[in-house]
Amino acid sequence: MYRLWQILDRANTGPFCEVEDFNKKIFMPKLKEVIKKYGIKYDPDHPVSDDDDVADRVWQAACELFLEVGVLNVDTHRRIIIEESELKEALYHAPGRYLVGEGKDARWWQDRCPEDSAPPFCIFSGDITCDEEIFLPMTVAYCQEPLADGVCASILEESMGLKIKAGSPVELAGVTEHAMSLRQAAKLVGRPGMFLVAVGTALSAMAQVAVSNDQWGVRYTDARLIGGLSELNIENDAMNKIAHCMNYGCFIGNLTGSIYGGYAGRAEGVAVLETAYHLMGLTIYQANFQQSFPFHLHFTSNSGREMLWLISVTHQAVSRNSRILSTSNGFLNAGSGTEMVLYEAAAHGLTSTVSGGHLWETAVARNKTRNYATPLEARLACEVGHSVARQGMTRTQANEIVNRLLAEYEENIATAPQGKMFQECYDLKTAQPTSWYEDMFGEVKKKVAAMGVDFVY
Amino acid sequence: MSNMESLVEAVKAGEEEDAVTYVKAVIEEGHEVVNIVASLTDGMREVGDAFGKMELFLPEMVMAADAMTAAMDELKPLIEASAAGMVAKGTVVIGTVEGDVHVIGKEIVVRMLRANGFEVHDLGYNVNTLDFIKKAIEVKADIIGASALMSTTMPNQRELVKLLTEMGCRDDYHVIIGGAPVTQPWVEEIGADSWGENAAKSIEILEGIAEKIGKNNV
Numbered sequence: 001m002y003r004l005w006q007i008l009d010r011a012n013t014g015p016f017c018e019v020e021d022f023n024k025k026i027f028m029p030k031l032k033e034v035i036k037k038y039g040i041k042y043d044p045d046h047p048v049s050d051d052d053d054v055a056d057r058v059w060q061a062a063c064e065l066f067l068e069v070g071v072l073n074v075d076t077h078r079r080i081i082i083e084e085s086e087l088k089e090a091l092y093h094a095p096g097r098y099l100v101g102e103g104k105d106a107r108w109w110q111d112r113c114p115e116d117s118a119p120p121f122c123i124f125s126g127d128i129t130c131d132e133e134i135f136l137p138m139t140v141a142y143c144q145e146p147l148a149d150g151v152c153a154s155i156l157e158e159s160m161g162l163k164i165k166a167g168s169p170v171e172l173a174g175v176t177e178h179a180m181s182l183r184q185a186a187k188l189v190g191r192p193g194m195f196l197v198a199v200g201t202a203l204s205a206m207a208q209v210a211v212s213n214d215q216w217g218v219r220y221t222d223a224r225l226i227g228g229l230s231e232l233n234i235e236n237d238a239m240n241k242i243a244h245c246m247n248y249g250c251f252i253g254n255l256t257g258s259i260y261g262g263y264a265g266r267a268e269g270v271a272v273l274e275t276a277y278h279l280m281g282l283t284i285y286q287a288n289f290q291q292s293f294p295f296h297l298h299f300t301s302n303s304g305r306e307m308l309w310l311i312s313v314t315h316q317a318v319s320r321n322s323r324i325l326s327t328s329n330g331f332l333n334a335g336s337g338t339e340m341v342l343y344e345a346a347a348h349g350l351t352s353t354v355s356g357g358h359l360w361e362t363a364v365a366r367n368k369t370r371n372y373a374t375p376l377e378a379r380l381a382c383e384v385g386h387s388v389a390r391q392g393m394t395r396t397q398a399n400e401i402v403n404r405l406l407a408e409y410e411e412n413i414a415t416a417p418q419g420k421m422f423q424e425c426y427d428l429k430t431a432q433p434t435s436w437y438e439d440m441f442g443e444v445k446k447k448v449a450a451m452g453v454d455f456v457y
Numbered sequence: 458m459s460n461m462e463s464l465v466e467a468v469k470a471g472e473e474e475d476a477v478t479y480v481k482a483v484i485e486e487g488h489e490v491v492n493i494v495a496s497l498t499d500g501m502r503e504v505g506d507a508f509g510k511m512e513l514f515l516p517e518m519v520m521a522a523d524a525m526t527a528a529m530d531e532l533k534p535l536i537e538a539s540a541a542g543m544v545a546k547g548t549v550v551i552g553t554v555e556g557d558v559h560v561i562g563k564e565i566v567v568r569m570l571r572a573n574g575f576e577v578h579d580l581g582y583n584v585n586t587l588d589f590i591k592k593a594i595e596v597k598a599d600i601i602g603a604s605a606l607m608s609t610t611m612p613n614q615r616e617l618v619k620l621l622t623e624m625g626c627r628d629d630y631h632v633i634i635g636g637a638p639v640t641q642p643w644v645e646e647i648g649a650d651s652w653g654e655n656a657a658k659s660i661e662i663l664e665g666i667a668e669k670i671g672k673n674n675v
Binding site for chain 2: 019155164166230235261262263300
């Protein structure tokens with residue numbers, strides 16, 4: 001990572017631009033231009049693209065978009081522009097491999113390529129808010145998953161009975177509770193050095209700074225996410241977080257979710273933008289990895305056909321052309337305790353893995369309602385990911401399977417069942433799934449196996 | 458195709474220059490300004506509906522809204538001179554609550570409201586609760602819209618309703634709230650008036666409010 005101080009300076013001295021003009025006169029026209037120039041076209045028959053050329057053209061389009069448009073600091077109204085030589089330098093120096101976590105629980109996280117036989121690095125996360133009283137058992141349930149290389153806990157809405165409000169003292173209380181409970185959960189399952197991504201409860205930079213603590217909080221062997229704003233915008237608070245994390249020494253994940261139906265428009269635009277976000281993460285956020293969650297404006301999900309295509313193309317573009325580590329974050333329509341969500345999880349895990357991505361699984365029930373997520377959905381996505389990597393599945397084979405998986409749920413996306421809450425699917429005392437949900441998991445897994453996934457176990 | 462039809466088509470297609478050309482032509486032809494505005498509004502409603510169904514995407518809607526604005530700028534002198542005393546459907550003060558910098562959903566709503574004839578005062582993001590209220594008092598607003606994307610900024614929506622009540626002006630405004638984590642139960646819990654589940658739904662609700670307050674004459 002490099003040149004942080006130059007980036008911070010450019011956030012105050014770059015070309016002046018108001019956000020309205022940035023969106024309308026700079027970002028949207030340039031995106032339209034590069035989509036046309038590089039001939040990028042959504043292919044609904046291939047939710048898993050097997051076209052290297054498309055991936056490379058998306059990469060070229062993303063580079064051109066990013067270098068010309070830059071990133072707007074909405075607080076200073078300045079564009080941060082990166083030079084081509086600087087981008088090349090950053091790409092050259094991207095390590096492509098990190099040792100994360102510590103002690104016996106430390107893991108190597110390494111870059112992959114499409115159809116790679118090395119399994120994806122798997123981060124388990126429900127990505128949802130939860131009741132204070134179930135935070136610990138829910139986090140234990142995620143931490144104990146065998147395939148979890150890392151965990152990001154759910155988000156607290158209350159602390160000691162008080163509603164957490166960003167920027168307030170209750171936020172400080174909430175983030176402390178979050179960090180301590182997450183660390184406790186990892187210790188309880190015998191993985192005290194586990195790689196943790198924390199803490200989602202902290203929205204403000206102040207709260208992020210408050211949890212940097214080697215004993216009870218976020219360690220330098222852990223990571224935290226710093227989010228971007230839609231689209232290609234940044235704010236001073238995020239820059240404060242970057243400066244702090246660089247100084248503290250923890251890993252930085254740049255959290256970006258391009259919106260299908262938003263300023264980037266359709267699948268082609270979202271693929272180019274999401275790829276460009278990886279460049280933004282590398283150069284401006286000083287990120288060690290990208291946390292990528294493109295989502296559909298109406299459904300807040302990314303398991304539909306057009307979303308899988310753009311996930312597939314984005315991860316191929318990035319993994320074929322760089323050593324940037326990138327997690328693909330599932331956002332599923334149906335909720336826990338339904339067959340539909342398991343098929344969606346399998347499709348997302350499969351598509352992302354054969355495209356060269358790592359896995360961050362998974363938000364469910366459109367990531368909308370408190371307590372709606374369990375580790376079982378993530379488990380299936382990650383078991384599929386490990387298995388298809390180990391069996392050397394090609395993108396062409398994966399596309400056939402994903403089309404079959406889509407047939408199981410595609411028509412029901414608009415009316416997807418919300419499913420059940422964590423405490424209805426898991427025993428809170430043991431943090432184990434209920435037998436009915438485990439049975440359902442087993443049945444769906446058998447059907448996915450029959451489609452061609454050779455499960456490792 | 459008549460010039461009026463061409464005007465509407467130009468707006469729907471986001472062709473700003475054509476929209477100005479055709480609006481000048483229909484003014485020249487002597488059409489009543491009320492009828493021109495009504496046709497344009499119908500056209501924009503179609504754009505909004507298509508956006509709601511994802512037949513159109515945000516870039517196209519932005520272009521259509523800009524074309525609409527350009528056409529309306531040409532009509533402004535006629536509207537101001539109109540004996541009919543055309544007024545906006547309602548005055549809306551809107552913003553993203555304090556601590557929250559997410560704007561895209563709010564921006565979509567702002568564009569659609571403006572295109573549908575509302576007077577909109579967009580306060581941007583990270584808006585202090587009292588600033589919503591001060592602005593609403595200043596511009597004699599009918600509606601206050603507050604967006605929050607994060608669960609930890611949603612309490613500021615509650616704060617807005619609470620402060621309006623404590624200041625004795627809660628009944629002066631229709632309070633609509635929105636944002637990804639917002640739900641109908643939250644609306645009820647904090648005592649807001651309605652839930653803008655998405656942009657199209659927000660417009661539908663506020664059109665209804667405009668009817669109620671007798672300002673739907675555009």
